[in-house]
Amino acid sequence: MENDKTVTDSQLxxxxxxxxxxxxxxxxxxxxxxxxxxxLVLDLDxxxxxxxxxxxxxxxxxxxxxxxxxxxxxxxPLTDRLDYISSMSxxxxxxxxxxxxxxxxxxxxTEYIRTIVGEMxxxxxxxxxxxxxxxxxxxxxxxxxxxxxxEMILDLFERLCGARLTVTYPRIGGLKNDVDEQWLKDLKxxxxxxxxxxxxxxxxxxxxxxxxxxxxxxxVISAEEAINWGMSGPVLRGSGVPYDVRKVMSYGVYDKVDxxxxxxxxxxVYDRYRVRMDEFHQSVSIIKQCIDQIPExxxxxxxxxxxxxxxxxxxxxxxHLIHHFVLITKGPQTAPEGELYFxxxxxxxxxxxxxxxxxxxxxxxxxxxxxxxxxxSALPKLCEGxxxxxxxxxxxxxxxxxxxxxx
Amino acid sequence: MEPLEIIEKLxxxxxxxxxxxxxxxxxxxxxxxxxxxxxxxRYLHDDPDLYMDYLADLCGVDYPDRKYRFEVVYNLFSIxxxxxxxxxxxxLEKDPNVDxxxxxxxxxxxxxxxxxxxxxxxxxxxxxxxxxLMPDDWVGYPLxxxxxxxxxxxxxxxxxxxxxxxxSHDKEWNIQS
Numbered sequence: 001m002e003n004d005k006t007v008t009d010s011q012l013x014x015x016x017x018x019x020x021x022x023x024x025x026x027x028x029x030x031x032x033x034x035x036x037x038x039x040l041v042l043d044l045d046x047x048x049x050x051x052x053x054x055x056x057x058x059x060x061x062x063x064x065x066x067x068x069x070x071x072x073x074x075x076x077p078l079t080d081r082l083d084y085i086s087s088m089s090x091x092x093x094x095x096x097x098x099x100x101x102x103x104x105x106x107x108x109x110t111e112y113i114r115t116i117v118g119e120m121x122x123x124x125x126x127x128x129x130x131x132x133x134x135x136x137x138x139x140x141x142x143x144x145x146x147x148x149x150x151e152m153i154l155d156l157f158e159r160l161c162g163a164r165l166t167v168t169y170p171r172i173g174g175l176k177n178d179v180d181e182q183w184l185k186d187l188k189x190x191x192x193x194x195x196x197x198x199x200x201x202x203x204x205x206x207x208x209x210x211x212x213x214x215x216x217x218x219x220v221i222s223a224e225e226a227i228n229w230g231m232s233g234p235v236l237r238g239s240g241v242p243y244d245v246r247k248v249m250s251y252g253v254y255d256k257v258d259x260x261x262x263x264x265x266x267x268x269v270y271d272r273y274r275v276r277m278d279e280f281h282q283s284v285s286i287i288k289q290c291i292d293q294i295p296e297x298x299x300x301x302x303x304x305x306x307x308x309x310x311x312x313x314x315x316x317x318x319x320h321l322i323h324h325f326v327l328i329t330k331g332p333q334t335a336p337e338g339e340l341y342f343x344x345x346x347x348x349x350x351x352x353x354x355x356x357x358x359x360x361x362x363x364x365x366x367x368x369x370x371x372x373x374x375x376x377s378a379l380p381k382l383c384e385g386x387x388x389x390x391x392x393x394x395x396x397x398x399x400x401x402x403x404x405x406x407x
Numbered sequence: 408m409e410p411l412e413i414i415e416k417l418x419x420x421x422x423x424x425x426x427x428x429x430x431x432x433x434x435x436x437x438x439x440x441x442x443x444x445x446x447x448x449r450y451l452h453d454d455p456d457l458y459m460d461y462l463a464d465l466c467g468v469d470y471p472d473r474k475y476r477f478e479v480v481y482n483l484f485s486i487x488x489x490x491x492x493x494x495x496x497x498x499l500e501k502d503p504n505v506d507x508x509x510x511x512x513x514x515x516x517x518x519x520x521x522x523x524x525x526x527x528x529x530x531x532x533x534x535x536x537x538x539x540l541m542p543d544d545w546v547g548y549p550l551x552x553x554x555x556x557x558x559x560x561x562x563x564x565x566x567x568x569x570x571x572x573x574x575s576h577d578k579e580w581n582i583q584s
Contacts, residue, residue, distance in 0.1 A: 057540040069556050227460050230514025338431030369464040377517035
């Protein structure tokens with residue numbers, strides 16, 4: 001697909017005719033820097049991208065169709081597989097949306113624990129983002145340091161619920177199990193340590209000339225354009241829009257702790273990097289306050305129609321055993337009729353669930369509004385007119401996961 | 408602005424277009440005729456009091472038993488005023504089409520492509536209306552309610568055009584399939 005084009009380059013010396021070739025370059029779907037199975041077709045004029053066409057759908061598993069055929073309890077594990085880098089946040093987003101639909105109020109202790117694990121998931125996600133983003137641009141050492149800390153968070157997740165990556169820890173109306181004192185103490189140790197680790201990463205790249213040249217002024221998107229494209233999360237905040245779902249539609253205990261929205265100014269790759277680095281500190285601060293404030297109490301809401309009874313009751317009490325059995329085999333039989341959109345701030349942006357309920361135990365329609373889908377759609381806007389090498393920096397900076405994009 | 412106030416304001420301008428207003432858990436959705444959706448969205452986007460500059464989501468819903476089989480749900484949010492409104496354009500089953508809102512919100516581009524891919528709703532004036540998640544030569548619209556979960560009954564596996572091209576070299580390269 002090459003078309004020869006001969007142009008008179010009179011700007012050069014007035015007489016010479018230079019033959020230039022427009023080239024079409026296929027990138028992906030198997031490419032280490034596309035963070036999954038993203039395929040891009042790039043039209044190049046020399047090294048400049050004239051047109052970028054993303055192709056997605058290679059990881060389409062039909063989660064929305066599957067959800068229409070499963071009951072509300074069975075959908076929860078599907079949400080892990082959307083954004084598998086920060087599955088905890090996806091679970092939480094789903095649970096909050098369903099609880100709002102059902103009208104369940106979650107106990108306060110649960111809200112605190114959910115906020116803690118949600119922020120841990122944000123740290124883990126941003127660590128993996130920083131690791132791979134830096135690796136793509138050529139800073140290899142950062143990768144190894146970031147994985148050192150990410151591992152610690154995954155270990156804590158494993159101790160909490162037995163799984164490291166696809167956790168399925170929250171439940172509709174509560175949590176799988178409570179946290180113990182020792183776990184909170186160990187988390188505190190990690191959290192106290194972590195800001196020093198962030199400083200370490202920053203000493204590696206913050207003043208690195210190559211890093212600055214590769215990120216500053218690259219992939220610029222203005223605030224108006226970012227809003228118009230429907231961007232969210234650190235990408236939108238990098239352009240200077242103080243929009244964070246945690247503040248706007250407060251859920252969890254984000255209104256009870258003290259934290260601020262991190263924003264950038266220029267909307268380039270570097271500012272998006274800065275926003276995420278600042279969010280590390282905000283997350284640390286949120287977790288610290290939560291550990292100090294966390295109250296005692298139950299972890300499951302009192303809504304027997306939808307929530308499972310606790311395991312020790314199931315093993316000792318006949319009624320609870322039957323209750324458990326019925327909910328697991330048949331699922332919830334009814335749900336309030338109506339439609340509801342509920343969004344949460346996951347590490348990548350605004351994850352929204354739109355439910356249409358017809359009153360049965362299965363959602364009539366479940367729509368997943370995933371941030372990655374929107375961000376990939378805006379990729380041509382970010383990289384057209386820039387050099388082919390910058391597309392790597394751009395893909396890294398919007399922090400996409402194709403499992404969530406294709407659903 | 409409270410959602411119901413927005414509806415009042417909308418009713419002043421587009422009284423004949425609004426068919427139904429419903430509220431659930433504080434969220435207001437309004438069903439409208441699709442004919443003037445473009446004007447309505449433009450008004451919601453531009454009016455300084457409403458200023459719905461953020462299209463959070465756009466998706467289709469299928470109701471096979473209703474007179475208007477399809478709904479296109481526009482999930483609008485104002486970052487400045489922090490209010491939300493769901494607009495539902497009701498669309499007939501025969502020749503389902505609605506005007507594209509890409510000129511207003513660039514982010515609608517892929518959402519509309521997905522709704523077209525999954526429900527077969529045509530968005531008039533869309534710059535690049537192709538299938539997005541399913542392969543280009545896929546037959547049928549997977550998220551319609553009459554589309555079976557495991558694909559059409561008794562349908563044979565059909566090789567995709569891309570694979571056919573790939574396998575066309577099998578003999579030449581001595582590949583056994």
